[in-house]
Amino acid sequence: MQARGVRPVEMAREYLATSRSTSKGRMMPVHGSYHRLGIFPPATPTASQCLPAVGAAWGMRIQGRNGIVLCTVGDASTRQGDFYEALAFAIQERLPVAFVVEDNGYGISTPTQKMLPFRLGIFSEKIYRHVDGRSVDAVYSAGRDIITMTRRGDGPSVLWVEVDRISSHTNSDDHRVYRSRADIEAMKARDPVEAYAQTLIKRGDLTQVELEALRTEANAEADSAYREAENEPGPLPTTAAAQLFGAAEGAGYQPPFPLDEAASTMVGALNTCLREALDRFPDALVFGQDVEDPKGGVFGFTRGLSTRFPGRVINSPLAEATIVGAGVGLAACGLRPIFELQFIDFIAPAFSQLINQLATLRWRSNGDWTCPAIFYAPYGAYLPAGGTWHSQSNEAFWTHIPGIRVAVPSTPADVVGLLWTALNEGDPTILLIPKHIMRVRHKVDVPRAIGFGRAREVQAGKDVTVVTWGNCVEIVEEASTALRDTCSVEIIDLRSLVPCDWTAIEASVAKTGRLVVVNEDARTGSFGQTVVTEMTNSQVRFNRLLSQPLLVARADTHIPFNPTLEYAVLPDAARVTAAVLEVLK
Numbered sequence: 143m144q145a146r147g148v149r150p151v152e153m154a155r156e157y158l159a160t161s162r163s164t165s166k167g168r169m170m171p172v173h174g175s176y177h178r179l180g181i182f183p184p185a186t187p188t189a190s191q192c193l194p195a196v197g198a199a200w201g202m203r204i205q206g207r208n209g210i211v212l213c214t215v216g217d218a219s220t221r222q223g224d225f226y227e228a229l230a231f232a233i234q235e236r237l238p239v240a241f242v243v244e245d246n247g248y249g250i251s252t253p254t255q256k257m258l259p260f261r262l263g264i265f266s267e268k269i270y271r272h273v274d275g276r277s278v279d280a281v282y283s284a285g286r287d288i289i290t291m292t293r294r295g296d297g298p299s300v301l302w303v304e305v306d307r308i309s310s311h312t313n314s315d316d317h318r319v320y321r322s323r324a325d326i327e328a329m330k331a332r333d334p335v336e337a338y339a340q341t342l343i344k345r346g347d348l349t350q351v352e353l354e355a356l357r358t359e360a361n362a363e364a365d366s367a368y369r370e371a372e373n374e375p376g377p378l379p380t381t382a383a384a385q386l387f388g389a390a391e392g393a394g395y396q397p398p399f400p401l402d403e404a405a406s407t408m409v410g411a412l413n414t415c416l417r418e419a420l421d422r423f424p425d426a427l428v429f430g431q432d433v434e435d436p437k438g439g440v441f442g443f444t445r446g447l448s449t450r451f452p453g454r455v456i457n458s459p460l461a462e463a464t465i466v467g468a469g470v471g472l473a474a475c476g477l478r479p480i481f482e483l484q485f486i487d488f489i490a491p492a493f494s495q496l497i498n499q500l501a502t503l504r505w506r507s508n509g510d511w512t513c514p515a516i517f518y519a520p521y522g523a524y525l526p527a528g529g530t531w532h533s534q535s536n537e538a539f540w541t542h543i544p545g546i547r548v549a550v551p552s553t554p555a556d557v558v559g560l561l562w563t564a565l566n567e568g569d570p571t572i573l574l575i576p577k578h579i580m581r582v583r584h585k586v587d588v589p590r591a592i593g594f595g596r597a598r599e600v601q602a603g604k605d606v607t608v609v610t611w612g613n614c615v616e617i618v619e620e621a622s623t624a625l626r627d628t629c630s631v632e633i634i635d636l637r638s639l640v641p642c643d644w645t646a647i648e649a650s651v652a653k654t655g656r657l658v659v660v661n662e663d664a665r666t667g668s669f670g671q672t673v674v675t676e677m678t679n680s681q682v683r684f685n686r687l688l689s690q691p692l693l694v695a696r697a698d699t700h701i702p703f704n705p706t707l708e709y710a711v712l713p714d715a716a717r718v719t720a721a722v723l724e725v726l727k
Contacts, residue, residue: 195213269300420455467492484519522577547564
């Protein structure tokens, strides 16, 4: 880090979490962000850096930059799936990335001798190079070789470096509990700093007097750096959530293209918008499973695009963590990656990348790095026989992660407006495309700007406010039609869950005095419960209610394969109608 240009005072600021640290006091020591030096901010979960590293290497190659990415990882972390996926993708694409595995023999207290994949023979020796990390000259020589090879375009390289962890893992760990005294003393005797100093003295490149002078100078520099950092103020409490999102255009961005009959469904509208994005943004690309022609995506979202834009609509491996993790690296390099996930149900393998890398990057670097990656996926049920893993909604998962925008369009116009805004703003976005209504035809309209956090009034009413989104918009409309001789229902389609248009909901409830929320996600912990809470957690809002708010949601169970069972657990028009009549009482 110091050789790269990080100054000791900067390290001290990170250690003491001052207001002048790169994260403004949010991150632990050794988690600094130095964009100016090309140093990506670490995240604590082990091996989570590997997939963004290959994404960055891929992005550099796309941009024609003659650089490489260096990714360091610990020995215990090489058993994480992210490491395997990263290495596999790097080899597949011959990416300019060098992995340095620092093997100190322990995962905190667990010996890794019998666990390290290099020792288990999992990798061919063609893939990696083994070196004694206690020898400065050996590391320098091997490092020069692998960097030269990687720069030359020979693909990724792996340097397996055996080192010693001379101290305990952390200040709450005492390695004397699980290491013998003889082992600890032997490690100290192998301290590479001391060993290299003696090598230089023996070679005549350094004298003992000069060595002591260097140590005195280094100690003074460290002391000075920490004294300076100690005198800096701490961060203000009001800054804790700053840089969670970038500055957003409240009204959204106007799509600069017309829509034709091909865009009369959400599927067609998404295809049209992706085509325009690839045509107008040279740094945009689409990556996902089966997105290339002739398939053009399982649902046809990308049909025709890889033919029209060769090399920019790319099939991914069957590995969701690779899709999301590589997306972080691509976006951090300044590209506009758009990623298709075949079903939102399959995103679980990528959960670590979502919560640890994607969502935190802007915040943990205080805006030094951004991640304008867009992910879209079909979501939801109401298509019989989808079963448990083709019918989930689970939007509450994603709304619970700070730093990710979540939207659920229910019309072709909303798909275009939200996607175009996401393409022009700098935050990670998840667009959930409701499967049951994504092929419903709508009147083709002029595309309009739609900002995140702007709800849509589907119909005005005066007796009851029904808030919903996605597939349930259709169900609520059906219930409203059945109730037209009984009451006047106002329907609010949130469209954007994070950020959410609390103002629109409050204004509607102020008019009607009654609230019903409908979501197809499971009841417990759902975003629908969040809406109810937000509308009742202040005296002003609570006093506007003439009756208790109600939530209509999926039963707290998985979605069965049999259609009769599926519809038994999902919200339907009858349940919505009953809820409206209940609040009218």
